Amino acid sequence: MQTKIYSINEIQAAADLITNGQLVAFPTETVYGLGSDATNETAVSQVYAAKGRPSDNPLIVHVADVETVEKYAAIISPAARKLMAKFWPGSLTIIFKLKPDVLSKTVTGGLTTAAFRFPNNQATLKLIKLAGRPIVGPSANTSGKPSPTTAQHVYHDLSGKIAGILDDGPTKVGVESTVLDMSTDTPVILRPGAVTQAQIEAVIGSIDTNHHQVGQNETPKAPGMKYKHYAPRAQVYVVDNAKEWAKVVDWVKQHGKQVGVLADDQILESFINLKNVTSYSLGSGIEQASANLFAGLRQFDDQDSIKVIFAQGYENKGLGVAYMNRLNKSAGGAHFSSLNN
Template identity: 65%
Template sequence: MKTQMLTRDQLDQAAAFIRQGELVSFPTETVYGLGADATNEAAVKKVYAAKGRPSDNPLIVTVSSEEMVKKYAANISEDAQKLIDKFWPGSLTMIFNLKPNVLSKAVTGGLSTAAFRFPKNQLTLDLITKAGVPIVGPSANTSGKPSPTTAQHVFHDLNGKIAAILDDGPTTVGVESTVLDMSVETPSILRPGAVTKADIEAVIHRNVMDERHHVGTDQTPKAPGMKYKHYAPNAQVYIVDPDDSWLDVAKWIEKHPQPIGVMAFDNIISSIDWPMNAQIITLGSNSRTASHDLFADLREFDNHPEIKIIFTQGLKPSGIAEAYMNRLNKSAGQMHFKQL
């Protein structure tokens, strides 16, 4: 299969591919997704095959209207409606109970719930509307690798495995959406993102649980990223915690002659006399730029196979930095500089 790179002017072709049961990568404000007709079981199964994704890892359903959600969701609570009004379109995915037999087990992982997302990207909303169906929307990468934030990242991972990539330039947020479980009595965050716990509580005026945990081998996760290794580049990532000394990191690098990757804020990069074998990429100046750049920077090091270790700046998990640290911890497999 030849993967086509499509532009905004070729939206009709992208929608035709979806209706034909083919796979099309689509842009959102967070990361690029891998789209297939969510009502076509055969098309959905192609997504798992293209990504190499475990079949018990449920897929997010991406929609272009509230009405499309209500066709499948069993009920939308008053709190959920408040969140829809505030954050949709945007970086909040919500899990609802489903009406009976409305979506394939290939979408839900066999659960009676599904996660719904209304992205803030007009090109993708137009794609879904033209296709006339909701589309599944996992990240458009090889399973376990850093999520794609450009069309070129998708092409690198999935060229020859999908019909097309709809290119709308780099994404603006850089980490996947917040996943909020609204199918339970107390709303629970299963994956942090740009919409924070404080943001949600300010709208619904009640406490929200933080239910992020590792799912056992015999359990089906309710949301992506809860069970399997994610976001890992080829090199081993080590987190440099806020209380670690970057001068100690530089000294460690100097003692090891092989090329070593470094990802840190501008002020840290400029404050240290780095050894020649340090290969440095900036994370910008704050948690928002770090979140935006994280996946792209990890992917950049994959272009340098001689680099086997990457030291990456850890942040105190507050606001969007919580989403950043969630992804970084998974990328590093919980490995820290102080463990060396």
């Protein structure tokens, strides 16, 4: 199969592919998603095959209006409607209980719930409207690898496996949406994202956060809940604070291995004269770091000589909760402090 990259002036052609049961990657404000007709079970099955994704891992359904969600959700509470009014279109995914038999188990992972998102990207909203149906949209990458934030990342992973990629340039947020489960008595965040707990609670009051890591044989209720995820080939180690970076420099000098360093511009200055270091800038501050994290991990993934990556940790608050969630899963929980002892 030849994979064609479509410009935003060619959205109709990309939508026609979706309508005809083909797979098309699409841009959102968070990461690129892998789209197919959510009502076409054969097409949805091809999404799992293209990604190499376990079939028990449910898919997010992307919509271009609230009315589409009303067709599928059994109940949309007043609290959920407040959130939709505040954050849609945007980086909030909401899980609802479904009406009977409205979506196939291929979409839901066999659950009686499904996750819905109204992305904040005009090209993709037009794609959904022209296709005339909701589209599933897991991240458009090989399952378990860092999520794609450019069309080129998608092409790297899925060229020859999907029909097309709608290119709208680099994404802005860089980490996937917040997933909020509204099918339970108390709303719970299953995956942190750019919409924070504090922002949600400002609209609907107290919610919960899920700290349970999904085991190998468990069915996750939302994407990204497996323990190790977003991982490059090299082992990632999280560097938790500024004081540890001097020890990282010493470790790199002592061991002489080719390593990757993923950090802000100020920290990278410490590694300028070390020939065995390949660096990637996270920019400055948590917003830029979140936007650049997956691109940095992918950059190192293309360099076979790099077996170890040291990545900057940020304070676990606000957007930093989502950033650290992704980074810790990329590292499989490994931190430099444990390597150093």
